[in-house]
Amino acid sequence: MNQKLDQKPGEVVFDLNARSEEFLETFFRKGAEFTEQLLQEVQRSRGEIARLKEENIKLRSQLASDDAVRDLLVKVKELEEEKRSIRETADNVVREYRDYEGRYMEMEQELDQMANLYVASAQLHVAMDPSEVFSVIEQMLMQFVGAAKIGIFLRRGTDDAPSLVPVHAFHCDAIKGTRIEWNQGAIGECAATQVSYIMEPGSTSAQGAPIACIPLLFGTTTIGVIAIYGLLEQKKNFVRVDYELFRLLAEHSSSAIIGSGLFSRSENLADVLGCFEGI
16 A cells, blocks of 8 residues: 555555445444344334233233122122022922812811711601611721621610610620620710710720720610720721711710601601691
8 A cells, every 4th residue: 555645655545435434334233233122122022012912911911700600609609599589489388288188188088087977967867767767877887987786775674773775786696685784884974974985995904895885865864875895907096077077976866766657656657747736
């Protein structure tokens, strides 16, 4: 390289153009590097922003899902309460239905029993012969009560010293030919007190003693006693309809026995009706 004419030997010459080019080259290189770094940072920031947006969407979705689950749980709880209420109502309806059904069955049984008692009472008064009356009483006790051994006693003797003798026996021949004094034993006490004597079928009693005695009342007078000595095997205890039948027999059997006795002693119906002349 040729030295300039005015340059002295050993003297460094400052080249402004070269320095300017070097500065510009360094500046643009640094700028390019900074720009590249800035673009990379922008790219990374965009990726981070995209990731945050995605997480935000997921969080929003999760929050919405949690709210939906919470609402669903509340709804499930409400439905369970409603189900419980409906079940309680249904149970109450079932109980009421069963109660009404039980009452209906009881009423039906009572009506059936009343009808049977009415038919039995009508049959009792239709009989015109004492033996027929005794047979009707026997059938009533067998069918409605389940009696297996029956005895019918009628009053004999004077008012001062009355006694009871058997006039009808069903499966209890041991009582035939006996005589029971007034107020003696269960049968005599039943006649004297005019109070029914009834024991539970399973109760132990004296040998040969009846388990039930029903007084036959004609007004205020006892004309006899119906005695039950045993029940059918399937009959375990007396029920309410049995006591109703005992009451019916106590009140109606006497008039049927007396009426059939009077009719049997008359030659015809005109003789019976003749006692009403002058009334």
